[in-house]
Amino acid sequence: MLWVLLGLCLLFTVLTWSEQHPSGPAAADALAADILRQCGKAPRVLVAVREQPDDAAFAARVATRLAAAGATVVEVVKGEPRDARGALERAAAGGGLECVAVNSASAEWLVFADLARDYPALATTKLLQPKSYFWPNFLKRENLLNIANQISVIAILAIGMTMVIITGGIDLSVGSLIALASVTAAVLVRDLAGGVEAGPTGMLLAGLGGIAVAAAAGAFSGLMIVCFGIPPFIATLAMMLVAGGTASLLARGESVYQLPDSFMWLGRGADFLGLPNAVVLMLLLYFVAHVVMTRMTLGRHLLALGGNREAARLSGVPVSAVVLLAYVLSGALAGLGGVVMASQLKSGSPNYGQMYELYTIAAVVVGGTSLAGGEGSMLGTLVGALIIAVIQNGMNLVGIESYTQRVVLGAVILAAVLLDRLRHRNWGG
Amino acid sequence: MLTGKDDTGARRQHAAPLLEMRGIQKSFPGVRALRGVDLTLGAGEVLALVVENGAGKSTLMKILGGAQRPEAGRIFISGNELAIRGPQDARRAGVAVIYQEFNLVPALGAADNIFLGQELVRGAGRLGWIDRARQRQQVDQLLARLSLSIDPLVPCRELSVAQQQGVEIAKALVAGARILVMDEPTAALTAPEVEALHAVIRDLSRAGVGIIYVSHRLEEIAQICHRVMVLRDGGNVGEAPTAEVGRADLIRMMVGRELTEEFPRRHVRPGAPRLVVEGLCRGKAVQKVSLEVRAGEVLALTGLVGSGRTETLRLIFGADRRWAGRITLDGKTLALASPRGAIAAGIGLLPEDRKTQGLVLGLSVRKNFGLPNLPRLSRGGFVRQGEERRACTEYISTLQIRTPSSETAVRTLSGGNQQKVVLAKWLARGCEVLLFDEPTRGVDVGAKVEIYQLINSLAAEGKAILMVSSDLPEVLGMADRILVMHDGRITGEIPDAAHATQEMIMELAFA
The missing domain is CATH 3.40.50.300 (P-loop containing nucleotide triphosphate hydrolases)
Known part of the structure; x- marks a missing residue:
């Protein structure tokens, strides 16, 4: 499956190969240096950009740099082409211009199309913009982080789902548990921790509260499955309805948004090497889950009982306890996913997490875990989740609209699993 | 698919029996189920x-x-040869x-x-x-x-x-x-x-x-x-x-095959009773079964298929819940409500069907080996994989398990070697009581002898061994004492297996 992921990355790298117009502070510095090199020691410069925060910051930085180096910035235009025309006329009437500094957007303005003809006085004026280069949009740093951030909730859910599916079960309730946990956490912050004034301890306890409620729901499903032999599909389907309904009741059908800005720390902050906190959390959880599955007795028990429940039982594996634990963990991780989502969107809502159970199951299955149980790995699941994220992100970048995206996603999931099946054909007989 | 057979068919038409099967053969990995069976049935x-x-x-x-x-053989119905390819044809x-x-x-x-x-x-x-x-x-x-x-x-x-x-x-x-x-x-x-x-x-x-x-x-x-x-x-x-x-x-x-030299003799004097079972009951399958196994003794439990032998072992091991009965090991009464409890008490079960009950076929030899031994091979929830690998490799060589490595999936091993993996699990656990259910079923002759030698050396160490087997020569060759079951009850005991005959066992088995 790793090859599928790499292949998709390569595909979208090629498809999104395009001209990049840098616009950050580094680009502004480079442009200022460029102007000073081409237009002599103390040039007279007009800076013209659109009236937008990013553009304005770019213009200001260019102007400051030039001024510091001894150039004369006659005017900084932030606005429309006609503002630039006025500035050009004033400059033509005045002392002339060596250079007009623009960015990729304002460079397209018709006023600048033929300066020599329109303003004979500015016949030698140069139009300069930051140098562009070619690079795939897909591989831009912010895009890659965006992919990781968008999939983090599903990927966290998929850890618990992998455990459950390895036991030969399924957990359909995780999507609803996201909603339940997000609403629970938000309501706790609003009603008990002081709403928008809430402090870190209050928010932490509220988040743990949301996770605990989801874990309890998982425990309930697990008990139904273990003690009464209810098929996992049915037990968790029922829990999906119960949890979804409870979330709506708790939130009275609305979003709960009375949260402090600092509540967004988990979902939108980026405190470690510029990585979003949700992504760091996800990676940490995958590390732990991988260790549990490959090094710990719990992982061994899960794989053994999923492979052959009777043989595992006759070998002394506490089958019921392990299966129960898998559902509790799945619930708790769904709760954590709900808290992350509430943090990303700065509110709790009963509408969160719809269809997430299906995307989560897809990630697990695409990652090579067998729905029959007894086979699967956490790293496989992570790759599966990334495959889904890359497909969605790549199609967005290429400009495929969302209805088509669903069709393609469905086909790709089927193809990925089919590929795996064909590879293992000699096994099933 | 009725196809009239030319010459033989024509001859047959006169007094053709309703059904005639000739030379039917069929084998499965490790077992030759039918080696040329003939059968006729009249209207x-x-x-x-x-x-x-x-x-x-x-x-x-x-x-x-x-x-x-069938792999070979012919079936005639009213003299016409029949090729049965599926249930519809039949x-x-x-x-x-x-x-x-x-x-x-x-x-x-x-x-x-x-x-x-x-x-x-x-x-x-x-x-x-x-x-x-x-x-x-x-x-x-x-x-x-x-x-x-x-x-x-x-x-x-x-x-x-x-x-x-x-x-x-x-x-x-x-x-x-x-x-x-x-x-x-x-x-x-x-x-x-x-x-x-x-x-x-x-x-x-x-x-x-x-x-x-x-x-x-x-x-x-x-x-x-x-x-x-x-x-x-x-x-x-x-x-x-x-x-x-x-x-x-x-x-x-x-009663078939005579005793051959395949059974290595051992010289053990059974000691004090170790496993004592009294009044074990579960429905019609097991009714008031009592038995005791002494240290160093191999007790065989035999009878026809379905007589309750396997069920008795499962009850002792806690795999099924017993309705009544008391089990003591070395004088201590055991609750034994689950296999987990039985294993902790020092009882191991080599189940009747190793593929569905003994092994997780998709896992490696090492992981199967480790399963009942994890309490000893782990610390703080972490499996000490080096220790596990070392112990497993040791048993692979002492039991002469033929496998490419300890990391091979048990699915790929032959029947005899799979059975040895199950044995290794319990030997490493240091079980005091071993329950063997058809220990050599589907195992080739060479591996059989190795398993017999193992059983003997376990008995020599003073362990108590309860063996269920349908193979009468095996029962006679291996057991010190024989119990025979019929319809869920023990119908007889042969205290001195050395002087028992297959006829004596069959007499009791038919009750």
Whole structure:
């Protein structure tokens, strides 16, 4: 499956190969240096950009740099082409211009199309913009982080789902548990921790509260499955309805948004090497889950009982306890996913997490875990989740609209699993 | 697929028996279930088939029913050679097999079950409108003929075993069966129900239906069957009219292979009782079973398939819940409510079917080996994999398990080597009591001897060993003492196995 992921990355790298117009502070510095090199020691410069925060910051930085180096910035235009025309006329009437500094957007303005003809006085004026280069949009740093951030909730859910599916079960309730946990956490912050004034301890306890409620729901499903032999599909389907309904009741059908800005720390902050906190959390959880599955007795028990429940039982594996634990963990991780989502969107809502159970199951299955149980790995699941994220992100970048995206996603999931099946054909007989 | 055979076929037509099977062979990995079986059945004849082992019996029935195809051999029906490729062919040729596990749809009534797949339709043929009135009429006639008073609309899961069996017979008759194979048909019936079934069989016999009656119950065979045929080790050992065979003759036929040198002798004087079981009960399967196994002793528990031997072992191990009974180990009473508890107490079970109960086939040798040993091989929840690998490699070499490495999936090993992996699990656990259920089934001869040597050396260490086996030479060669079961009860003990004979065991097994 790793090859599928790499292949998709390569595909979208090629498809999104395009001209990049840098616009950050580094680009502004480079442009200022460029102007000073081409237009002599103390040039007279007009800076013209659109009236937008990013553009304005770019213009200001260019102007400051030039001024510091001894150039004369006659005017900084932030606005429309006609503002630039006025500035050009004033400059033509005045002392002339060596250079007009623009960015990729304002460079397209018709006023600048033929300066020599329109303003004979500015016949030698140069139009300069930051140098562009070619690079795939897909591989831009912010895009890659965006992919990781968008999939983090599903990927966290998929850890618990992998455990459950390895036991030969399924957990359909995780999507609803996201909603339940997000609403629970938000309501706790609003009603008990002081709403928008809430402090870190209050928010932490509220988040743990949301996770605990989801874990309890998982425990309930697990008990139904273990003690009464209810098929996992049915037990968790029922829990999906119960949890979804409870979330709506708790939130009275609305979003709960009375949260402090600092509540967004988990979902939108980026405190470690510029990585979003949700992504760091996800990676940490995958590390732990991988260790549990490959090094710990719990992982061994899960794989053994999923492979052959009777043989595992006759070998002394506490089958019921392990299966129960898998559902509790799945619930708790769904709760954590709900808290992350509430943090990303700065509110709790009963509408969160719809269809997430299906995307989560897809990630697990695409990652090579067998729905029959007894086979699967956490790293496989992570790759599966990334495959889904890359497909969605790549199609967005290429400009495929969302209805088509669903069709393609469905086909790709089927193809990925089919590929795996064909590879293992000699096994099933 | 009826195909008239030219010369032989033509000759056969004169006095062709209803069914003739010749040289039927079939083998599975590790087992030769049938090695050239011949069988003939005349119209209206009731043939008792007494089979010594389970594999041969079920294979023969499945071949007749079309569920399996023989590797060699020919089947003739009324002199015409028949190629049975699937269940439909068997049905078309008039063969019906009634297995011990019935093939009824539990939620459907008798009428729908009887006509399942052979519905009477009306109108323009194939549209599938079921002619319920006509079906109902036929069902009523059939039920009357079989003396069954049931409502044909009541779901079959609500019927008694005898009634379900009646529905199966009715289904066979609707399909036009001329040959009816019944597997242990009276195993779950009460005495009056057996009488009723026998009446039906006599009636069918008079109507010309040939019946193969697979059973171990000698009295019934004498009552109902015309002829008896014995299969052992996958081959014919004898047949005769029922009137001419006595109980002693049958037992002689069932007893086979002589003792050979494959059983290494050991010299152990059994010590004090270690495992003591008193009054073990679970339903009809195990009734008031008491036994004790001494240190250094190999106690064999034998009897025919289905006599409750395996069930007894499972109860001791806590795999099934016992309804009554007390188990003590070295004087301490054990609760033993789960295999986990039994393992903690020092009891190990080598189950009857290693593939479905003994091993997780997809996992490696090492991980299977480690499963019951994780408490010792882990610290703080972490498996000490180096330690585990080392211990596993050690057992691979001492038990001479032929595997490329400890990381190979057990699925790929041969039967004998898989069995040794199961053994290694329990040896590493240091179990004091070992329960072996058919320890050499499906194991090649070389590995068998190695397993016997292992059992002997375990006994020499003072462990208590309880072994279930259907293989009489194995029982005689390995055991110090023999207990025989029949219908859930212990029917006899042979205290001195060295002077026992296969006939003595069979006598007790038939009770």
